[in-house]
Amino acid sequence: MKKTRLLALTLSAIMVLGTTACGGGNADGSSSNKESGAQTTTKLTGDTLELKAGHVLTEDSPYHLALTQWADEVYEKTEGRVKVDVFANSVLGNERDMIEALQMGTLDITLPNSAPLSNFTDALKVFDLPFLFMEPEDAYAVIDSEVGAGMLDSLSDIGVVGLSMWENGFRNIANNKGEIRTPDDLKGLKIRTMENPIHMASFKAWGADATAMAWGEVYTALQQKTIDGLENPFTPIYQNKLHEVAPFVTVTGHFYCPAPLLISKTTWEKISPEDQAVIRELSDKYKEVERQMCMEVDEDYKNRMMEEGVTVVEDIDKAAWREAAQPVYDEYADEIGVDLLNQIQEMISK
Known part of the structure; x- marks a missing residue:
């Protein structure tokens, strides 16, 4: 019943948003406003730390739907101290651009496929191997273990903080x-x-x-x-x-692609330990939501294609x-x- 309700919610959101791209995920768009796409540093407005999060998929993707829900609850649970605006469709750059921007402290958050991270670190390179996992449960057993936690922790070496492992599914x-x-x-x-x-x-x-x-x-x-x-x-x-x-x-x-939710180390150090704990807790909560969305929406799109x-x-x-x-x-x-x-x-x- 829980899965049915989630799928209904997801598909309802997709119908409202509509598909935003035809030739690729490059149309401008964000969850709260539209801008030129120029990356800027974290902004403090009153007592609120305003952060930018970017990804390359469309506004009706599980990435975007889960990220915006996560951002809403982060704002609520931090009592307005941390506000995250989510930008879709590569408006803040491609995945490599956004990882580099996190390192420089000119972007706060991104949700990339694990594969582009191989240009920066060997920590997640094992996931690039073909047919390493045959089933989702095999992948979750690894990325949710101490092995996966160690991979996320090691990303601090490249100037980013790994919050949790979301996914882009099987290719x-x-x-x-x-x-x-x-x-x-x-x-x-x-x-x-x-x-x-x-x-x-x-x-x-x-x-x-x-x-x-x-x-x-x-x-x-x-x-x-x-x-x-x-x-x-x-x-x-x-x-x-x-x-x-x-x-x-x-x-x-052939490839299973984790998608680590990343935040700039520069940004992370501006957030209080109390709010860091909230962000981490909600990152783990919404990784489950996003994974479920991925599986259900992927199956739905497969059926639509056949139709x-x-x-x-x-x-x-x-x-x-x-x-x-x-x-x-x-x-x-x-x-x-x-x-x-x-x-x-x-x-x-x-």
């Missing part, structure tokens, strides 16, 4: 050529990936031409046949109408895909840490 493959069931079906296809070495190496291991490209360029590139496909969770694929130009989707779940004529392939041999990506594990094991990798694999085998 799937969409393309405009035909059904993909095995790695062999990917051979020769030009697939858009994030600018992440392990992600790109994985698709190369499967025979694809891995192509890094800005998210806002993907729709047009698919439309013009500059690329043959992309990989992403169902939610951003549907919300950005990419299924219209890539009508074959395979539920591979709209998209071919969705679900029956694949994930073990065969994982085996084909073994060279990636061999290449990056030392860089990631063999002990950490073994520890994680032991945790999910129990």
